[in-house]
Amino acid sequence: MPNDAPDLDELRRQIDAIDADMHEKIVQRIALIDQVAKAKERMGGAAHAMRPNREAAMARELTERHEGQLQTASVIRIWRELINGATALQGPFSVAVCAPERSVGYWDMARNHFGSSVPMTLHTSATLVLRLVDEEPGAIGLLPLPQNGEDAPWWPALASQADGASGPRVIWRLPFFASATGQFERLEALAVAKLTPEASGNDATLVAVETDRDVSLARVIEQLSQCGFTPHPMAVQELGHSSQRLQLIELDGLVSRNDKGMVAFHEKLGDDLSRVAILGAYPRALAAEQLEPSR
Numbered sequence: 001m002p003n004d005a006p007d008l009d010e011l012r013r014q015i016d017a018i019d020a021d022m023h024e025k026i027v028q029r030i031a032l033i034d035q036v037a038k039a040k041e042r043m044g045g046a047a048h049a050m051r052p053n054r055e056a057a058m059a060r061e062l063t064e065r066h067e068g069q070l071q072t073a074s075v076i077r078i079w080r081e082l083i084n085g086a087t088a089l090q091g092p093f094s095v096a097v098c099a100p101e102r103s104v105g106y107w108d109m110a111r112n113h114f115g116s117s118v119p120m121t122l123h124t125s126a127t128l129v130l131r132l133v134d135e136e137p138g139a140i141g142l143l144p145l146p147q148n149g150e151d152a153p154w155w156p157a158l159a160s161q162a163d164g165a166s167g168p169r170v171i172w173r174l175p176f177f178a179s180a181t182g183q184f185e186r187l188e189a190l191a192v193a194k195l196t197p198e199a200s201g202n203d204a205t206l207v208a209v210e211t212d213r214d215v216s217l218a219r220v221i222e223q224l225s226q227c228g229f230t231p232h233p234m235a236v237q238e239l240g241h242s243s244q245r246l247q248l249i250e251l252d253g254l255v256s257r258n259d260k261g262m263v264a265f266h267e268k269l270g271d272d273l274s275r276v277a278i279l280g281a282y283p284r285a286l287a288a289e290q291l292e293p294s295r
Contacts, residue, residue, distance in 0.1 A: 170280025
């Protein structure tokens, strides 16, 4: 053996020391989380301990500073396990997954994002999932991404509750970060919770625009663009009980009903516009190139 060859036992001792130090830091971090939970309780508590904006910001910082051969997605998943475990210590935390088809992909997506230890249930009814989110403290619902042509889309029900201050809101669009070992059957989903979205620095807002049936999606997109928005159409649903149409659109940024552009949009469409329901907002997903390791 060459004299300059690394000593295997010494390398293992160094690894063991690093592992012990990492574990000690985790214990210290959890102790601080416990203090945070007690501070929140003294301040009156919150409906949900999850903070998507903070979690997204942490993930983006990880991608910027991570170096080496280990995949960035693997590092983020390690952090997400820690974050989700800490969230569970601060209050109720569970996930209800709606998977009418190809349930393995939706279930895997939920586990990848919300962690291996969070209580999860599988359902075929979106209505049931929305009810669980509305009634169960700390519950999160994972629902298939809306598509055109659905027989019974779930999102109009969310739009009908959007004017209520405490109703379920969309808080994540998943997957937030790509898995290096699977594409979730190319599925996407929206996570909803009784949580008020906060800015993360790179966000999107989901709105349902209710108009007269003769108002085309193209016109709505054009008017939104003229009002300063960057719209991305997702789905359209005719309301069978009336002459109205719901158009589901994603807007860049964190948008409120009092936004100047939204006020201008109401003025442009006039009587053709019944209302704009803000269904929630979520951090933009990490781009694939952000997950490439730096060497």
